[in-house]
Amino acid sequence: MADTRFPTALQIVVTAAINERQGVRTTSSTLADSLETNSSFVRKTLSTMAKAGIISASEGAQGGIKLAKPANQITLQMVRDATTPDARAWAQRDVSQPACLVTRNIGGLSEMLCSKADDAIAGVLSSMTIEDCLNELHRLDTSR
Template structure:
């Protein structure tokens, strides 16, 4: 599972935990909403738990946010679902040919742009909370009725 889907699944889990806070949030229930396997949900929920974003209560009780969702940003989720420190969205390929004019200069030519894009992504994710996402979901659902 790539970072993009881990991030979206993590956000989905937190939003659903809030929207269904009066219900039972087992991995099977969460997986049915995400349309994935409960094992995937348990893995992502474990990452969120390790980051202090969810509390997990094995068995019937399921999980719940560990703090107010207005305090959890999408950047927090992004960091949580990247346990292998895949913090950089973009990376350069290894060992380009130093004898080639492109090979010896490509990293220095492209890496600054990758770093700028990474910073822009992180700044955007820091602006949005799970509360913002939940509000948007509820607004969309109400507009359908």
């Protein structure tokens, strides 16, 4: 089963950014409805991202969720690090009996490949900001 914490957090941050620009209040309840999940899961994710300095939240009638810094200063890697700090491209298989060349060395090969994949993912996510995501969403919507 795939871990959806990062894409969920990304959707939360992008939604907050769009709503903020449109002057629309964002709450954990409205986010939970749009994500089709419960408010407590959203609040937990928000708490993690607030600790990372990505979003800020305030309570009360005028409260809500906003970006803690400009959209062009929040990278997707920051969101990923906040939500899945130990994420790896894949998990290695356990090898019980290293009987041949492959089973003796598959762990090392897998680790090397996974490390390269993790570096590539980090490179892509570090080069993209929430602002880039907003621009891409508008481009995708316009091209429909």
